[in-house]
Amino acid sequence: MLTRPRTLQCSIDRDGRTGVGADPVSSPLRQEAILREVRRNGSVNVTRIAAELGVSVMTVRRDIAVLAHHGLVTRVYGGAILPRTKPAPRGSGTTVSGRSRTLVLGMVAPCRSAYYREVIGGVQVAAEGTGSRLMLGVSAYGDERPQVEDMLSAGVDGLLLTPRPDTLRSAEGAAWIRELPVPVVIVERRPEPAAGLDQLERVASDHARGTVQALRHLVELGHRRVGLLASATPTAVWISRGFDISRAIFTLAAGTPCVADHVAYDFAAVDAFIDALVATGTTAVVAHPDEQAALLVQRVRARGLAVPDDLAVIAYDDDLASLAEIPLTAVAPARYAVGRLAATRLVQRLREGSRHVVQESLLLPRLAVRASTSTRFLPGIDLSDPSTAL
Known part of the structure; x- marks a missing residue:
């Protein structure tokens, strides 16, 4: 068990633990107790000493990191041990001998x-x-x-x-x-x-700006009634923001269907979305992710509508967009x-x-233009040509 630190700044029992109603153990006292335990036993276990001190394991890890930074202990799996050699300060990337240290x-x-x-x-x-x-x-x-x-x-x-x-x-x-x-x-x-x-x-x-790129491309093609169909993902939040920004920038028509919390592979919901597209005269859609865009194109074509003549579609992600039956124009985040x-x-x-x-x-993501928005991409054209990326 831990012995009581010599200089007390809060109420701690003789084993170094906080008493009922006592203030939490301060950082210097915790570090002193940890260091004393390492020097006495040669090592310390973070889970056990956290329980002894009445603090979280994360707090003890932070204290050990401070001690390791000053070369007083060496961090190991599950705790700390006496320093084998005096290390360089954390973040230097070198040892005391000047050799590079593997981070x-x-x-x-x-x-x-x-x-x-x-x-x-x-x-x-x-x-x-x-x-x-x-x-x-x-x-x-x-x-x-x-x-x-x-x-x-x-x-x-x-x-x-x-x-x-x-x-x-x-x-x-x-x-x-x-x-x-x-x-x-x-x-x-x-x-x-x-x-x-x-x-x-x-x-x-910057998914919001990536979406603005997509809408700019559609506006340049003459579209003013644009819809949004996005599955509920962390990316969809920023796509939705970019869509709202684009509406204001390009003064797009109001009343088009916009869904930012779609449940993936809900065919009935996709069909209802297409009904709304037809009813509002919407001529273009941004869809996320690629699978959702491909499904939308399939369902649209099953109704006898042509892509891109009747409905232009831009996918957001570009994981699989180029492999669709009608290669999809897509926003491609710079993931790598x-x-x-x-x-x-x-x-x-x-x-x-x-x-x-x-x-x-x-x-900033890039926009890869393919056949789902432009009829100039006919069979035989190399869609992987870098010149097709805007």
């Missing part, structure tokens, strides 16, 4: 088909280029904290996180991210100001570039330490 980058991302595979691919290339190692965890849009805890226990130097959107809307939801003991870069998310994550780097696609830049920024943050300037980087 370990932890990444927790949703499991979402090709989209995040491309982001991860960009991270891998950046990690290899900087001599870093990537450790990957998948959240499947669930609670990311178990994967983050595992990575911290394994000793990652920094984290690339794609949290659930609701986590980034309030200070309460984002509290655990603010308490992380290592530098963090938020990937493909844009935290709300209320989340209090202003000091965290973030790299994301997002991953590469995010990893590069994290390594810069680790190496520069307090000198690093926090940045928010929004990468």
Whole structure:
């Protein structure tokens, strides 16, 4: 058990635990208790000492990170041990001998088909280029904290996180991210100001501007009545914002069907959406994701309508759009570039330490024009030609 620290700034019992009604143990006292435990036993377990001190495991990890930064302990899986050698300060990327130290980058991302595979691919290339190692965890849009805890226990130097959107809307939801003991870069998310994550780097696609690009293309083709059909995804929120911005910029007609919370593969809902398109005289649609756009085209053609003559369609994501029976014009987020830049920024943050300037980087998607909006893309034309990208 822990012995009582010599200098007390709050009410703690003889084992170092806070008593009922006592103030929480201050950071210096916690760190003193952790260091004493390591020196006495040669190691400390984060779960046990967190229970002893009456604080969260994350708080103890943060304290251990501070001690490791000053070379007083070495972080290991599940806790800390006595330092083997005196390390360089965290973020320097070198040892005391001057040799380069391999940084370990932890990444927790949703499991979402090709989209995040491309982001991860960009991270891998950046990690290899900087001599870093990537450790990957998948959240499947669930609670990311178990994967983050595992990575911290394994000793990652920094984290690339794609949290659930609701986590980034309030200070309460984002509290655990603010308490992380290592530098963090938020990937493909844009935290709300209320989340209090202003000091965290973030790299994301500018989906709102990507949508404006799509609407601009349709307007240039003469369309003024444009609809929106988007499945409920984190991306759909920004597509919807971009759609509203475009309506104002291009003075598009009101009253067209706009759905931003569609349930994927709901055929009845798609048919009802098409009914609304016909009833309102809508001549173009932005659909997200690609599968939704392809399904919409299939159902439209089944009614005897022609694409793009009767209805122009732009897909948002460009995972599979080029493979559709009628190749789909699509907005393509720069997924690979997002991953590469995010990893590069994290390594810069680790190496520069307090000198690093926090940045928010929004990468503009590109528009790949194909047959679903333009009749000039006839069979025989090479649709992969770079000149078709706007």
